[in-house]
Amino acid sequence: MKIVEALDAGIPGCELAAVSVRSRETAPERFAHLGRPVPVLAISELEPVADVVVECAPAALFRAIAEPVLRAGKMVVALSAGAILSNGDLVELARAAGGRIVVPTGALVGLDAVAAAAEGTIRSVRMVTRKPVRGLAGAPYLLEHGIRVEEITEPLMVFKGTARQAATGFPANLNVAVALSLAGIGPDRTELEIWADPALERNCHTIEVDADSARFSMSIENVPSENPKTGRITALSVIACLRKLAAPLRVGT
Numbered sequence: 001m002k003i004v005e006a007l008d009a010g011i012p013g014c015e016l017a018a019v020s021v022r023s024r025e026t027a028p029e030r031f032a033h034l035g036r037p038v039p040v041l042a043i044s045e046l047e048p049v050a051d052v053v054v055e056c057a058p059a060a061l062f063r064a065i066a067e068p069v070l071r072a073g074k075m076v077v078a079l080s081a082g083a084i085l086s087n088g089d090l091v092e093l094a095r096a097a098g099g100r101i102v103v104p105t106g107a108l109v110g111l112d113a114v115a116a117a118a119e120g121t122i123r124s125v126r127m128v129t130r131k132p133v134r135g136l137a138g139a140p141y142l143l144e145h146g147i148r149v150e151e152i153t154e155p156l157m158v159f160k161g162t163a164r165q166a167a168t169g170f171p172a173n174l175n176v177a178v179a180l181s182l183a184g185i186g187p188d189r190t191e192l193e194i195w196a197d198p199a200l201e202r203n204c205h206t207i208e209v210d211a212d213s214a215r216f217s218m219s220i221e222n223v224p225s226e227n228p229k230t231g232r233i234t235a236l237s238v239i240a241c242l243r244k245l246a247a248p249l250r251v252g253t
Ligand SMILES: NC(=O)C1=CN([C@@H]2O[C@H](COP(=O)(O)OP(=O)(O)OC[C@H]3O[C@@H](n4cnc5c(N)ncnc54)[C@H](OP(=O)(O)O)[C@@H]3O)[C@@H](O)[C@H]2O)C=CC1
Pocket: 020, 021, 022, 023, 043, 055, 056, 057, 058, 059, 061, 078, 079, 080, 081, 104, 105, 106, 107, 108, 171, 172, 173, 175, 176, 179, 227, 229, 230, 231, 234
């Protein structure tokens, strides 16, 4: 909704062509406050009316949203970064058809520095994520391993592995790790720890990068949105990304 409202308020070079939601019956009242009425379409109807489609939906819908847009040589701004790994053929489709997948920095920080360092040699990228219990509850990895975070009273490390492993184990919780890996040294070399911390209110990410050009540490403490798994800054990152598309002055890689 934040992205829709920003587009409705005006982002130079962009015009809100349509939206798609889970339940179209309740859509008219949800969007009634917008300055201009917006068509509510099925996912399959988006491509013909848009040059850019913002994918900000559950990861399972990534292919249905992105494929027709990429096939038409258009742009997908994608938040479900983890789904890119399991749909690698869509990157090839984009290459062949002249489409583009743009992954905003999202709930993370510093992907510009990571991408710059990757032009040289990055020796290691390590990320530690600490989330409140409600930011992790229900993740497939926890269910598969019988890890009951709802009952913890102290911080618990629930996962140690690579960004690729996290993408399947935590599809709705760790897109940030995949985005980091795609900016840097890839999903198999990007190392990740995930902690559930009952004392936390925010989704906290700390990243350490060691490269031949620089060594840097970055951290961010995300205020959760209405969805406790997703930081508020995520939608703002998409808005900033859309603003950059047509901006005469573009700052940051
Ligand atoms: N790259 C990054 O840094 C980050 C990525 N993410 C990822 O971004 C994605 C979006 O996050 P978030 O907004 O919190 O997710 P939510 O699950 O809260 O929202 C998903 C949206 O998708 C819509 N939707 C669900 N099912 C359908 C459907 N069948 N057809 C059309 N629309 C549908 C919902 O509509 P409705 O409102 O009607 O329910 C809702 O607007 C997720 O994959 C999340 O994991 C999140 C945080 C950071």
